[in-house]
Amino acid sequence: MKIKDQFRFILQNMKKNKIRVFMTVLATAMGCAFLIVLASVAFGLHDSIVSDMLENRTINEIEVVGSEEGQGITDQDIAKFEELEGVRAVTRQKFVQQDAVYSIDGFEANAPTVAAHFPSEIASGVELAEGRLPEAPNEVVVGHHFIPSLTPAEGNPDEFYNEEGLIKEELQFDGDVIGQTFTMEIAKTDGDQETTQEFDVKIVGVMKAPGREWEWDQYVYITDDLLGELEAFTGTPGAALMDPSTFEDVSAEEVPYDQVTVIASDLESVKNVSEQLEDQQYMSYSIVNEMEQMNTLFTIAKAGLIFIGTIAILIASIGIYNTMTMAVTERAPDIGIMKAIGASPKVIKRIFLLESSYIGLIGAAIGIAAAYVISILVNFGLPLILEAAFNEEMPAGLQFSSIPPLLIVIAVVICLLVTILSGLRPAKRATEIDVLKAMRREI
């Protein structure tokens, strides 16, 4: 008997008991929708947290804090890192240990300054909003928010800001900074005396805005050569505003970096590079470490919720079992006739199993559609309700419910398995029907 004919049979049989079949499909659909919606909460929150983490950091970055003996990272260590398999670049930065004052045409700003190794920054994929990276020692790149932080050099600072805490529009620096030469003022202490010196720096590039709205990048990125000049002036490592006599005389190569980041060539290499660093006794941290723990936690949560949802489908399966048992009883004479004229037990079993699977599949399809509608309503409505109830704004991008294709596949597989299992016993009963008793209507 062809599958097409078996389906025709099933549809004919289902039409005979439309209401009963409809109620069974409805129960299955409700069970399936319950499973999907329940698990979608775990999927939604997981997605929200992961995207939040990814927005904050780049996924293939491994931050190296230092050696396990407490030593900082120097050029010697960086040379080793660059040799590791799966490493694309190693960025390293030394912070200027004082806020330099930058000024131009009656505007000034106190900005944190950092000496970056630009070739590795380029290799790591640093992007500029405009301009280029420094090529000469006195060339610098500024953070996206450096220009908005410039204020008039004269006047009362309390009057510079509007109600939102931003510099009033008429007092903002208005002009292109690319190619402009700023004066950088650095201080040093010499015993009790504090003296300053001005260095000319030329802005050649502006960084792209940070991924998050609330992030503020006011940094000025200088070259190693300029940092050397600053250190020569202050006589302290990192141009710290401290008494030079308190520092030991060390060469620039021996001064550890303040921040070292190893960039893996791809996501798959992050774990491998982390393990290599660990083997070489370095303390490192990557988002993958954090995500692994979080993923484990969420996998357990998802599995738990799917299990609870499955119970709903199991309850629905009682309905399917009941429907199929009644169908077998009602159709016993027909089954007897079919067997008498040559239907094999295998065909009879397949027809009933197909019928229960079909009910499960229709239920799953309706359940999936319902779950999507509920998911959309939850994502749209719940933040409004929570905001109204608690008078608190929900974090941007927070997703309460997410239905990935994997969840649909899981729900359909569970639904099908449960419905096939619940149809097995009635189907087996159908094959065991005695032809003679069935034809005599004794069943």
Next chain:
Amino acid sequence: MIDINQLSHHFTLGKKGDLTSLSVLENISFHVRAGEIVTIVGRSGSGKSTLLNLISGFIRPTQGEIIIQDQKVSEFDESEFAAFRLQHMGFIFQNFQLIPSMTAFQNIELPLILKGISEQARKKMTIEMLKKVGLENFSGHYPSELSGGQQQRVSIARALVLEPPLILADEPTGSLDSETEEDLLRFIQELNKEMGITFLIITHDDEVAGIGHRTITLADGKMVESGVFS
């Protein structure tokens, strides 16, 4: 066509611990040649229906063997027998055994569906069969909308649609009036002559027994006579 050798059957009655064995057939042996009409007669309880059910494979014999078309069907399992029935046997029942929710067309088409024949071929074969039994204008009628004679014709069409070499009939005229009975018997004889179909008919009706080339008489589960019905 059919060889029955030393066939015996008994039913077990009662509950566990208090079982009794009731013998319904004892050492039955006979042979049916291809193209023959053989009728089996006997009083109620003589075992004729049990014999037909054993040959049909609806029940399994306690002892003896059944060979149909050189195949020892008494050793077949349920699935093998089902496939054999579909391929080699057609059935005509006393109360027609049509599926009430199916039209005459669908009832006749059923063996073709079970055999996996294409829809187009099925349609052609079913229409031909409806014409053969004179019911071409009743194809869309449900069994409840047909007379007893018409229902039996649908049942015969269903039995013949796969052109089996053997047709087993259990009291085929039992639910028919005398006029329809005559028509049916004539039709059976025609089919036997034209198509060479072998018929094994269970009956207690003398007129039906009269159409057989040979008649086997059963009494109390034993074969008492075999020859031309008189």
